[in-house]
Amino acid sequence: MGEGILKKRKLIIEEISEEGRVTQEDSIASGNVTCEEEIEMPEKEMSFEHHDEPRVLQSDEVCLLDDTNSDIESPSSDIEIGKSVVIMTKTSNAASKEEKPCAFQSASFKLFIDYGNRLKKIHGKPITVPKYEPERVKMVDQKLSTNAIIRLAGKKFIQFLETSSEDLSMNCLLFSEAFSSLKKEDARDVEIVFYLLASADQVDQKQFDHARMLLEHCEELSSCVGDPVQRLVYYFSKALNEKIDQETMRKTPSNLGIKQLQDVEEGMMTVNSTALALNKVFPACYIIQLAGIQAIVELASEAKKIHIIDFAIKAGQHHSMLIQALADESECHLEHLKVTAVGTASKSKIEETGNRLISFAQSLSLPFSFNVVMVDDILDLDEGLLSVNSDEIVVVYSTYFLRSLLGQPDRLESLMRVIRSIKPSLMIVAEVESNRNSPVFVNRFIEALFFFGAHFDSLEDCMKNDESNKSIMESFYFSTGINNIVATEGQQRAFREVKIEVWRAFFDRFGMLETPLSISSLAQAKAVIKNYSCGRSCSLDMDGKCLIIGWKETPLYSLSAWTFK
Incomplete structure (x- = not known):
């Protein structure tokens, strides 16, 4: 692995150990509504201070503000999964390519840390209503939520990056049979999300052959009729394959993104049975x-x-x-x-x-x-x-x-x-x-994964007796949004x-x-x-x-x- 890539990945782990709030400075700029590029943070000192007046940066996109937090609670301090999976990392031949700013991956992967108790950390007082408590999902008989699975897989992926060796371009990550405190299906779901994160990382590094190999595993383990995690991974895998096809010119970019948005908007212009069914339960x-x-x-x-x-x-x-x-x-x-x-x-x-x-x-x-x-x-x-x-x-x-x-x-x-x-x-x-307007692919991918993860989870709970409408919501509305966010760039990325x-x-x-x-x-x-x-x-x-x-x-x-x- 190239020294620059190794240094960048190690920096991820160093930053994740920091305490306190982190702000990724992507925002709608003051002055003319110009858009920002991802900010390159200096290696020696990272400043995440909040500024009353947003800075004006030059770019072709309107970007986002992102507050992340560096605490995560895991059901197990010793996380091991029981299967062997080959993860490909960037080879030394690719190290000569132009490297992205070091803040890129660190800011992106820190998004995993943010979702533990985000609602509880919003400024202001909560309205007193019965609230979901994360501790409830740790009961033996209760399955983890989809986003709890994503956080665990994200933590495991960060640990994988930390253990990557400088002289290896291919690392074998060994998993034990199950998390000691997780049900078998939860451990399986963590594994499949891990594959998905690894494939997204490879797509970002433009290691498309490696990414496709990982996506094959995702496709084998996921299904549009499985549990919420399997369905989520199924649609995200399709979107990643679509992105690879466009990046490798197997497909020519078209007005697909704009057309997808128009189709969704058109579908919402009438009182349809699926929307009514969702409103009755959600x-x-x-x-x-x-x-x-x-x-x-x-x-x-x-x-x-x-x-x-x-x-x-x-x-x-x-x-x-x-x-x-x-x-x-x-x-x-x-x-x-x-x-x-x-x-x-x-x-x-x-x-x-x-x-x-x-x-x-x-x-x-x-x-x-x-x-x-x-x-x-x-x-x-x-x-x-x-x-x-x-x-x-x-x-x-x-x-x-x-x-x-x-x-x-x-x-x-x-x-x-x-x-x-x-x-x-x-x-x-x-x-x-949600923050899904960043020009940085990994940022958008992770934010979308959490956002749609919550929606797939909610449909599982709220529409468990309505498979027909649940399938329509996921295969049309959700799938369209996922594909547009993950697979398209520039003006084609209509969902922001x-x-x-x-x-x-x-x-x-x-x-x-x-x-x-x-x-x-x-x-x-x-x-x-x-x-x-x-x-x-x-x-x-x-x-x-x-x-x-x-x-x-x-x-x-x-x-x-x-x-x-």
Whole structure:
């Protein structure tokens, strides 16, 4: 193995032994919405201080902030697995290639350490609801969660890197038959995730033949109908093979990523049976909808006319809930509710949504109108198209829309300027709480592995008696997201997310102030969880004034409210 690669891998282990919080400085920059490259940390001293004003770096992508923590709790201090597996590492011939910054792998692999108790470490106080406790999974009769398996496999992979020899390009890692404190299937799952991590490492090092050999093991041990870990590895293995095909020019990169995003968005534009089935058993979507519209209902108590400008309206279930809530509000004196849906595609689907809402509002005798504003490009949107009247209270409603513009910073900038120009009284923002916008492949891969690991785990618990809809969610929605994050680069990588602290820094540039969600909104969220059978595995926490919805150890979604200075 080349000396540079060996040094870089040893540095991983040295950094992982450090205590305290680590911040990876990827962020939406101040000034113009430029994007950052991965920051090269000096070897002699690594500084992870938080800066009030983000630095401006030059790059072609909007990146992320990532806070990691260097503590991990393992069920066994002596981790051994019982099988022989060959792991290929970079040969000395490859050492002459340009080396990546030393912070690259160290920052990436430290992400494993972060997920132990991330929700418990969010600033602010948790909402008092039954919460998942990691200690529960250590019971003999209970299987480890998917993300607990990932953390153990990550720790084992880090240990493997530490023991790599300088004169070896191929290392044999010996496993004992099982973890002393783990069930047999848990040990097997740790092993398969280990294979997956090793293959991702080889893909990153462009050792594609070695990666394919490892992926063959993954494919032998995984299945789209197995347990959550097997299903997770199955889809990630497919994505890694897709990436290898593109990197080796077996497949020519196309507009696949954009088309995949369009397919997913199109699928969410109608009220389909799979989405309804998921909402009945998994509370996250309903929590976001209910807590968000509660803030609008409270605003309506003091307004005669409300104009909601909705980006990515989809099937519009949240507006049905709002119409019902306003109709039931005895003290509501609302004279008119207007919804303007802004879109760049699927006009007929948006109009269908509008017709359903108009019919529903009429049945409840609520004064309501629905407008559609279609633009070929979000750059074409301007204040005049939104038809905002001076006597209206304006609310901007954005659910999982802003993330679609992270790879197009000029459009994100343009949209925010338009929003600011209409001076909304309130802006509701729901986003995915994950760092999947880094230009660094390993960072994205690990973040996606944890995020989708939590989702596969949740479907196993919540949809165990609905194999048909569970399969559709995983094979279409999840698989599409995984493939786009793992297999594509640049503008083709349409699925991008950043965490709430990144959005805070970005919104601050436009004079936006985060405002607390009301006590009623939080009470609604708490009440929702109690009505779901899998509610004990869901977590509600406050990150400052923002509500974070999580599954077991992993944050999944954020809901925040904003006003303008």
